[in-house]
Amino acid sequence: MLVKNIKSAFYVWALVFLTILSGTACKKEAEAVTKTEAETNNLVSTSFVGYMPASAIRDLATANGYPQYNEALQYDVVVFKMVYYTTYQGKQTQASGLMCFPRNMPNPPAILSAQHGTLFAHKDAPxxxxxxxxxxxxxxxxxxxxxxxxxxxxxxxxxxxxxYYNEQYSALAVIDMIKAGKIFCQQEEIPVSDKLFLAGYSEGGYVTLAAQKEIENNPAHNLKLTAVAAGAGGYDLQDMLSNITTAPSYNHPSYLAFLLQAYNTANGWNRPLTDFFQEPYASKIPALLNGSKTGSQVNAELVKQPNKLFAPAFFNALKGSGEDQVKEALKANSLTDYAPKAPTRMYHGTADDVVPFTNSQVTYNKLKANGAKDLTFHSIPGGTHGTTFQPMISELIPWFASFNK
Structure with a gap:
């Protein structure tokens, strides 16, 4: 997988180039280090991070066995960190993200909001x-x-x-960053086109469709999507949890702990974790999810059999009657009740053992039944959760490019 294989090499190269920024062609960007919240709408601040030549990016792709991407990697890149306002539990809250701009393009670039997969360790934030x-x-x-x-x-x-897997907060984190990013571009006279793309994989696939739904159902955002691509997300949460709880084992129990604790917190339920999980796992979970551990480290601390991880009464209620609070939350946050309007592609590997392949099939069929006219489903034969990302990107790049002609 491209992302994982070039990570170490990219880190070394990035540190080198970020130490030689003075005197480069990025003077304008470097001077735009900080903007105060009083100067903008929801843009709080921006910080200049660095500059990367395209040649270094191509070398990294080639060195790690992906020369097929070199033709597409044409431009030097300048990078900023952004802090902006979004909403959490009815209050204005600061959030953050990364902005990367191509340099010296002949025409203004389109905006692409790219949504990452599940992260456990805070250090891995973009x-x-x-x-x-x-x-x-x-x-x-x-x-x-x-x-x-x-x-x-x-x-x-x-x-x-x-x-985690909260439709409202997922959508607004994306939309509010797009709005703040546009403000930044206006302030710094960075030209961008009127085209807007969304793409994401795994949790990022879910977040992508959540943002699409909110943008297309709420004209007040004043955003128009050009095209959307989502891969391997858990869009139908009821179906996904049903598949997992009826299986004898699930190799990624960290996701189950994350989902229930996130719902318990964001929704203000504040239920004791022993309502959901057996001991010793209920007592372990808060520390496992405090941002200091990776997903693999969390998985190593939890049992893989759902009937041993979940509290017996909770486990039985998931499979039968009861636990209406949880079931209603899963239903409310499932992305099966709208019809995408912009051209949209869904991707999923047939051998995915993290998010079941059938979840995308079920979601696709429901969205088509809702009236989605420009929606296609692309299955990747034999693709796992870790390997499907590459063929998705290989198709995605030329497809998005076709809208820029």
């Missing part, structure tokens, strides 16, 4: 670049003004438990 690298940064070298939101729970909002 705004921690170059210490973190999530992959979507490469889109900037392919000619897109690329916005990468951290989401609530990371970066500037790390004091909040991440709002």
């Amino acid at each position: 705004s921690n670049f170059p210490n973190s690298f999530n992959g979507p940064e490469l889109f900037a070298s392919a000619g897109y003004a690329t916005f990468i939101p951290d989401y609530l729970g990371y970066g500037a909002s790390a004091q909040i438990l991440h709002t």
